[in-house]
Amino acid sequence: MAAKNVLITGATSGIGLALLEQYAQRGDKVIACGRDQSKLIALSETAEQLCLFDINNVKEIAAATRHIDTIDILILNAGDCKYIDDAKHFDGKLFSDIIATNLSSMGTLLQFLLPKVAKGGQVVFVSSSATILPFPRSEAYGASKAGMDYLANSLRIDLATESIEVTLVHPGFVKTPLTDKNTFDMPFLISSEQAASRIIKGVEKRKRYLHFPKRLTLLLKLISFLPSPIWQAMLTRKQTT
Secondary structure, three states, X not given: OOOOEEEEOOOOOHHHHHHHXXXXXXXXXXXXXXXXXXXXXXXOOOOOEEEEOOOOOHHHHHHHOOOOOOEEEEEEOOOOOOOOOOOXXXXXXXXXXXXXXXXXXXXXXXXXXXXXXXXXXXXXEEOOHHHOOOOOOOHHHHHHHHHHHHHHHHHHHHOHHHOOEEEEEEEXXXXXXXXXXXXXXXXXXXXXXXXXXXXHHHHHOOOOEEEEXXXXXXXXXXXXXXXXXXXXXXXXXXXXX
């Protein structure tokens, strides 16, 4: 198979880094994007091209992506996770920051990168299984990812005439620098390498929806079908134990 041009945001750590390494190993040409210059430079031997920008900075995105030619697979992976620790005294600044990073930035990235996606190409949104069922303290993170879900599913309809497929990814708990900060139990935790492998296989098959590990995501889907007072009581009890 001919090598593909794969652009990955958030390529300096976690799932993004694992995707970069596995795509490069396959012989594909990877454009690695990130905001940490030292980490990005360290990838120069693996990536075909480096793009330094903060996904919240429009000018940086415009300048860094100007010389990118054709993209076959666009993977929108960069994001952040912070929690609302005191709902009664709601942190509006934190909420706005997470919405900006995980959702609003998607509009800017699509503005500059989507026109470069080749006919027959693919756009991949790395969302979260947190959108399957509301979780405590996840008002900001969950809302941002739920917005991403709608964006991906709507965009798929409008890109059909361009023969561009959209893949929405719902990972469960994946060991990354972000999840390393979590102080709660993370059932069925998988490695970044396992997550990347599943994403690549799904994208190769041009699947529209990926969710894993299924022993977690299917359980969440099952719980979501229960009457809301039941699953809300389950989550509340879990939070207080």
